[in-house]
Amino acid sequence: MTTPDRCVAVTGLGLLTPAGAGREATWDGLLRGTSTATRDPQLKGCPVDFSCRVPELPPALGRIGGGKAWRMGDFTRLAVLAAREAVSDAGLTPGTGWDGARVAVVIGSGLAGAGHLEDQTLRFHQGGPELVAPTLVPMLIPNMAAGEVALDLAARGPSLATQSACASGAGALVVARDLLLSGACDIAVAGGSEAAVGPVVTTGFQRMGALSARGGDPAAASRPFAADRDGFVMAEGAAVCVLERAADARARGRRGYALLAGAGQSTDAHHPTAPAPGGVVAETALRAALAEAGLSPGDVDHVDAHGTSTPLNDRTEAELIGRVLPHGPSVTAPKGVLGHSLGAAGAVEAAVTALTVHHGTVPPVANLTPDNLGFPLDCVTGAPRTQRVRAAVSHSFGFGGHNVVLVFVPV
Structure with missing residues (x-):
């Protein structure tokens, strides 16, 4: 087991x-096991x-x-609100409960403000430069979630953005963990945020064959590991x-939810979008x-x-799990319940x-039964x-x- 001086607690x-606004609502929605996918106007x-x-x-x-x-872009606003809940849940109070210079922020996103760029591009072509919002750039750039979270929490330690597609949120936790263990900070606020569901981005994923085509029954579309799965649902x-x-954490009387005991990262170097066969590099x-x-795997x-x-x-x-964890x-x-939130998914x-x-x-x-398990x-x-x-x-x-694996153990 990881030595005590290498343990990081999730406090x-x-x-x-999509399962709910807040930690408890999301957990309850996941336990119900019902997909949240619906028609999107x-x-x-x-x-x-x-x-x-x-x-x-x-x-x-x-x-x-x-x-x-x-x-703020939508992905930034979600990150700020989630960070507030996390900090409150940890029993911390920005400004009075910590030394801001010792607080780091690391937030990952895959597409960041792509939806705003889509909207503002349309405005430009329809009405000219005067219709483009002066806030477009800060609503677009991927570091703004980390920047606005740091501003909101008065966190003046290292502030970073990770961007590694659907591994971005998990990668943020690895970076934050390393900052803590290196002594660069005493508290790390880390995760992922995404709000890129829009006509052009969604159609881009559809054109590459990544999305489910179960338009007749959206709630049945996302079905991980089912024999008849056909793609993910944007989230x-x-x-x-x-x-x-x-x-x-123990010194201030907090046990936390779990310990982040280990992390591993690798890169397939195989194909821009397809995983290496059999998950051999993962x-x-x-x-x-x-x-x-x-x-050990056992x-x-x-x-x-x-x-x-x-x-x-x-x-x-499935091949990776079967081979390493037989x-x-x-x-x-x-993702059966929540859909695929891209850069936020790893943190979620x-x-x-x-x-x-x-x-x-x-x-x-969600949407998986024993007789349909592939x-x-x-x-x-x-x-x-x-x-x-x-x-x-x-x-x-x-x-x-990009491959990121995190190991969690009880406190």
Whole structure:
């Protein structure tokens, strides 16, 4: 097991997902195991016209305040709100409860403000330069989620943005963990945010064959590891974790949800969008994460899968799990319920894995039944499973061949 001086505790969680606004609402939605995909008015007329959207936020949660929301892109606003929830959940108070110079912020995103660029480009061509918003650039650039979170929390330590496609959010947690262990900060606020569901971006994914075409029944579209899966569902969302060195968390009386005990990263260098066959390079990341945690493959009780519901990626991941973890740990895939939030997905699923370890409960995979399981995996279906989880891994894989694996263990 990881030595105490290498342990990082997850002491706070903030989640805004299609399953609900807030950590508890998201967890409850995942336990129900029902897809959140519905027809999307903004996608009317597109070849794929459904998605998974974050529901309207309650006033207490959804208000940025101070007249600042107008300058923020949607992905930035979600990140700020998720970070506030995570910091509050950790029992911290910005400005009075910490030294801001020792607080780092790392937020990942895949497409950042692509939806705003899409909208403003249309305005430019329809009405000329005068219709382009002066806030376009700060609403567009991917570092602004980290920048605005830092501003909102008065966090003056390192502030970084990770951008590695669908592994961006998980990569942010690795960077934050390394900053903590290096002594560069004492608290790290880290995660991912994405709000890029729009006509052009969605159609781009459809044109490359990545999206489900089950337009007649959107709620049945995302079905990770099912024999008849045909693609993912576009989604938005944000997840932010507060990370602290375990000893520091204990010193202020916080146990946290789980320990981030190990992390591994690799790059396929195989193809721009397709994974390396059999997950042979992702295996390097999985084994590195386990080695850093001081664990063997047989110690893994649970896998939170990347599980996109695409034919190729699910097959590759199933082969990886079967080869490295042949003892059959339980498997879940949150994208069945939440859709695929791209750069936020790795952070969302890391948070879900921490909650799984904490509660001893595994959420089911939506739209998957035992008779429709396409692989010899122990996927949790139908209802949540009560299970003691001694070690869990969370997989994140992204276009460009980015692989990130995180290992979580009980506090």
